[in-house]
Amino acid sequence: MxxxxxxxxxxxxxxxxxxxxxxxxxxxxxxxxxxxxxxxxxxxxxxxxxxxxxxxxxxxxxxxxxxxxxxxxxxxxxxxxxxxxxxxxxxxxxxxxxxxxxxxxxxxxxxxxxxxxxxxxxxxxxxxxxxxxxxxxxxxxxxxxxxxxxxxxxxxxxxxxxxxxxxxxxxxxxxxxxxxxxxxxxxxxxxxxxxxxxxxxxxxxxxxxxxxxxxxxxxxxxxxxxxxxxxxxxxxxxxxxxxxxxxxxxxxxxxxxxxxxxxxxxxxxxxxxxxxxxxxxxxxxxxxxxxxxxxxxxxxxxxxxxxxxxxxxxxxxxxxxxxREIGFNSIGLKTDTIMKTIEYNSSGGKEFFLEVVNSDDVLFGLLRLRFPKETFIDEIKDCALVRELHVYGQALNLGEKGKDSQHTGLGKLLMSEAEKIARDAGYKKIAVISGVGVREYYRRLGYEIEGTYMVKELNQV
Ligand code: SF4
CATH class of the missing domain: 3.20.20.70 (Aldolase class I)
Structure with a gap:
């Protein structure tokens, strides 16, 4: 055969x-x-x-x-x-x-x-x-x-x-x-x-x-x-x-x-x-x-x-x-990464675009944090919102160990920076629009399900 x-x-x-x-x-x-x-x-x-x-x-x-x-x-x-x-x-x-x-x-x-x-x-x-x-x-x-x-x-x-x-x-x-x-x-x-x-x-x-x-x-x-x-x-x-x-x-x-x-x-x-x-x-x-x-x-x-x-x-x-994604720039890849934050106003709210890039501006991961204008969904009232968390690279299965950026802890790093920005701005809670299959990941980061979102209390430090 x-x-x-x-x-x-x-x-x-x-x-x-x-x-x-x-x-x-x-x-x-x-x-x-x-x-x-x-x-x-x-x-x-x-x-x-x-x-x-x-x-x-x-x-x-x-x-x-x-x-x-x-x-x-x-x-x-x-x-x-x-x-x-x-x-x-x-x-x-x-x-x-x-x-x-x-x-x-x-x-x-x-x-x-x-x-x-x-x-x-x-x-x-x-x-x-x-x-x-x-x-x-x-x-x-x-x-x-x-x-x-x-x-x-x-x-x-x-x-x-x-x-x-x-x-x-x-x-x-x-x-x-x-x-x-x-x-x-x-x-x-x-x-x-x-x-x-x-x-x-x-x-x-x-x-x-x-x-x-x-x-x-x-x-x-x-x-x-x-x-x-x-x-x-x-x-x-x-x-x-x-x-x-x-x-x-x-x-x-x-x-x-x-x-x-x-x-x-x-x-x-x-x-x-x-x-x-x-x-x-x-x-x-x-x-x-x-x-x-x-x-x-x-x-x-x-x-x-x-x-x-x-x-x-x-x-x-x-x-x-x-x-700029790593998946399309893997040849001669430098790993001297830093995290950058771009702030901009959008549809009445405030956006923070967090990105992990190397010195050639190749993108390893990103997060979109929003301070909304107004929310009409009860479970996310008064929450800062994470609209996207994405770590780039070839898709890996859930248990596989990553070499480039998937499964190397970048997601956790981006989330903790987003939590810090929200906390510093006075937010007491942060919510993620999580796909159903990612809820477990956020539970491990201390989030709990509220309606269809994953939500975490932000304790003041
Ligand atoms: S499917 Fe899209 S493009 Fe076609 S008629 Fe509807 S709205 Fe217009």
Whole structure:
């Protein structure tokens, strides 16, 4: 018998956890269809039937239990560690699905990873705290106008820790013309509520929309970081493309629209990457839409790599997180690390971005601490909030000893610095938005569960 060949793609688990993506069953968004959205009836609205994740889900009739089972199996076969999973839910506006569907969907994910069917979601989460495959983070894609206080509380019930909202461009006039169905005000409110509930939050940005141009894209992008009402933790930059079956595919000639060329996309990206501050991570650039689903030329999916290589060649110091992560800078790595704290105002609160970096600014770990503007969740009233603790490097399983930064005590160091900052500012309690599968870790640091958060009293020293 041939030995099993492990074809591990290191990038997948390079940032410390292993992502597992599940796709929602098709359903139309309540507000209608954004002009660039493929909007299919048989596949989730924002995807095409040629996207790999969607094809896999389609073959399983979008059954979430089967999807988790098959992805877990594939990740194990590829040699990825599967003890620390980030569950990513994609496909539509999850919070608009019927409530029973939402609860059953999330419970199904926990049940499969636990290897046992629980009676309730709460029970499934309790089991997952010590299960072999733990959900240490959960991401939900959402719209800015689906982030009410109740909706945010529901996302916490599910165990979500990260929310990505479609922002595209901060311009009400363009929102109206492209049928987004929300306003800039919704982005501002969603950003504040999500941060004040401790979520890590990201924006999807779309350069090259109809009725915009390069100058306007950059001008509006500057606002994302200059105006403290926004300042997300992460970005996905998806230049607008004309996808088959989208409303745009039907009207682009009439409105005299053309997509950006690869050169134009690169120009926009160069400028955007230079504007992104230290505390923000560019998660992805370009959507992977298969060529046969595009009208006209598809933008090259290697643009990000080309832009990053060019920036490195020019020795430009790009501050965004991903380019500085240890996982992407392991050659000739110096270990002369220090901890830095960047303070900034954001959505009415105050943020402390703690990072452990070496003298080449390579990032080993980070923590986001927030003094919120106002909290609407009882269990975190009067708490300072830890919105993210992340130690970088290749993902390790829970018992493995680390060489670089995972499992070497950096997390503990960052937490104790955050506690000190909060204590010095007069906070009596600190809360962490913990993924269900990380609760045990925080218990060992003296935290106790309060609602869906891990909370610790800060004794004055
Ligand atoms: S909100 Fe997203 S899924 Fe809904 S129509 Fe717009 S792009 Fe498509």
């Amino acid at each position: 041939q030995p099993e060949v492990k074809v591990k793609k290191p990038v997948r688990s390079k940032s410390g956890v292993t992502p597992l993506t599940v796709v929602l069953a098709p359903r139309r968004c309540n507000h209608g269809t954004c002009i660039y959205c493929p909007g299919g009836d048989f596949v989730p609205q924002s995807y095409t039937d040629k996207s790999p994740a969607v094809m896999r889900a389609l073959a399983l009739n979008f059954d979430v239990r089967k999807q988790v089972c098959s992805r877990l199996d594939a990740l194990i076969k590829m040699g990825h560690p599967t003890e620390k999973i980030e569950l990513i839910i994609i496909g539509g506006t999850f919070l608009q699905y019927p409530s029973d569907y939402q609860y059953d969907y999330i419970k199904g994910c926990f049940d499969v990873l636990n290897g046992v069917e629980s009676a309730t979601l709460e029970e499934a989460q309790r089991i997952n705290e010590t299960a072999e495959h733990r959900i240490v983070a959960m991401c939900i894609e959402n719209r800015p106008d689906n982030c009410s206080e109740d909706e945010i509380k529901r996302m916490r019930e599910f165990g979500a820790t990260r929310v990505e909202i479609g922002v595209q461009i901060l311009d009400d006039d363009i929102y109206k013309k492209i049928a987004r169905g929300h306003k800039v005000r919704d982005v501002i409110e969603a950003s504040q509520r999500l941060k004040d509930a401790g979520f890590k939050m990201g924006y999807h940005i779309m350069p090259g929309l109809p009725y915009s141009d390069i100058k306007k894209d950059i001008e509006k992008f500057k606002l994302v970081f200059e105006d403290e009402s926004f300042r997300p933790d992460q970005l996905k930059i998806y230049p607008c493309q004309i996808v088959d079956d989208s409303p745009l595919a039907k009207i682009y000639k009439r409105i005299n629209y053309r997509m950006y060329t690869d050169e134009e996309i690169k120009k926009v990206l160069f400028e955007m990457m230079e504007l992104v501050p230290d505390y923000c991570r560019i998660m992805r650039v370009m959507r992977e839409i298969p060529k046969e689903k595009m009208v006209g030329a598809a933008g090259s999916t290697s643009i990000r790599k080309e832009v990053e290589e060019e920036l490195r060649r020019r020795h430009e110091h790009v501050k965004e997180i991903r380019m």
